[in-house]
Amino acid sequence: MTTKRWNMNDIDKNQSYIKEAAGILQAGQTVAFPTETVYGLGADATNPQAVSKIFQAKGRPEDNPLIAHVATKEQLQRLVTSIPAYVDKLIAAFSPGPLTFILPSNGICASNVTAGLDTIGVRIPNHPVALQLLKEVDIPIAAPSANISGKPSPTTADHVFNDLEGRIAGLVDGGPTGVGLESTVIDCTQEIPVILRPGGVTKENLESVIGHVLVDPGIIDGEGKPKSPGMKYKHYAPEVPLWIFEGDSNGFQELIEKEQQSNHRVGVLCSNQFAVQLSHDNIYQLGDSMEEIASSLYDGLRYFKQQAVDVIICESLPESGIGQAIMNRLRKASDSTIT
Numbered sequence: 001m002t003t004k005r006w007n008m009n010d011i012d013k014n015q016s017y018i019k020e021a022a023g024i025l026q027a028g029q030t031v032a033f034p035t036e037t038v039y040g041l042g043a044d045a046t047n048p049q050a051v052s053k054i055f056q057a058k059g060r061p062e063d064n065p066l067i068a069h070v071a072t073k074e075q076l077q078r079l080v081t082s083i084p085a086y087v088d089k090l091i092a093a094f095s096p097g098p099l100t101f102i103l104p105s106n107g108i109c110a111s112n113v114t115a116g117l118d119t120i121g122v123r124i125p126n127h128p129v130a131l132q133l134l135k136e137v138d139i140p141i142a143a144p145s146a147n148i149s150g151k152p153s154p155t156t157a158d159h160v161f162n163d164l165e166g167r168i169a170g171l172v173d174g175g176p177t178g179v180g181l182e183s184t185v186i187d188c189t190q191e192i193p194v195i196l197r198p199g200g201v202t203k204e205n206l207e208s209v210i211g212h213v214l215v216d217p218g219i220i221d222g223e224g225k226p227k228s229p230g231m232k233y234k235h236y237a238p239e240v241p242l243w244i245f246e247g248d249s250n251g252f253q254e255l256i257e258k259e260q261q262s263n264h265r266v267g268v269l270c271s272n273q274f275a276v277q278l279s280h281d282n283i284y285q286l287g288d289s290m291e292e293i294a295s296s297l298y299d300g301l302r303y304f305k306q307q308a309v310d311v312i313i314c315e316s317l318p319e320s321g322i323g324q325a326i327m328n329r330l331r332k333a334s335d336s337t338i339t
Ligand code: TXA
Pocket: 035, 037, 038, 039, 040, 041, 064, 065, 066, 067, 098, 100, 102, 114, 117, 119, 120, 121, 125, 143, 144, 145, 146, 181, 182, 183, 184, 185, 196, 197, 227, 228, 229, 230, 231
């Protein structure tokens, strides 16, 4: 199929592009669109045939449930049987935003959205294009990240096109996304909520609003059976081995040189501060702040996919705030941590 691409920079045509994209979604086809985290690959969440096209296009395992995207709290309420009081507070504080609520499903969404679970993940994305599109369609839109399964999530329309051109009906190009890492997934079916996937809304952010929040042990130690089915898969991976280096710049430099002596071409991913301490000609600088680093991480992973390198070495980053999500994604993408 030909993938139709709409450029939302074209302000005069925005409204008609949104209507066209909405019509394609309502007709049961797939359309990729920007959110504030990463691009999503959307389809009508109430239509099982439409939803199965997402799994086909991505090559995604069918036991991995999808997030339903809606524009308003009223639309969210239509998909679940009940909403605990703490979720009302979290919605007031963080929605629209990078936070996905796992709640008891009322069965409105197709069973392949929830992979047969009796719960559903729902979020209200904080991106003007996503919100316009979701208001226009007025149906819940199931949308995983718009990448081939196992690859880094897309943070630009070109990332989506490189992975999915010819496999999806449309792509709304709204420029680069902001946060750059997927939403925080929080299980809200218990008295105390549990973070299943760290993301744009941090544990600290959540606790400032509702007090104690638990973290799924599968995230902390990588052991046990993660409750978020997606967390068990090797994810976000570039096609070259990725190592995380814990240590100072002298140790990092030694490792680069050791690899070069074995005739390995090395790509380096690190913060701007670290980059100035290294002497190497193939460094992707992720940025100064942790927010910038989160935002450019997936582009960095994809960048080295196109380079002739034999190994990518990434600086280990501090694990507070958004750093939790950054290190979670890096660990899942990497083969080994070098200390
Ligand atoms: O930021 C995001 O969340 C992006 C954008 C497009 O919204 N979407 C995204 O979707 O990252 P995906 O499919 O790549 O990740 C969804 C995660 C998976 O780890 C999945 O297992 C989990 O959410 N999930 C979805 N429904 C669930 C449920 N009912 N119970 C537990 N985990 C669930």
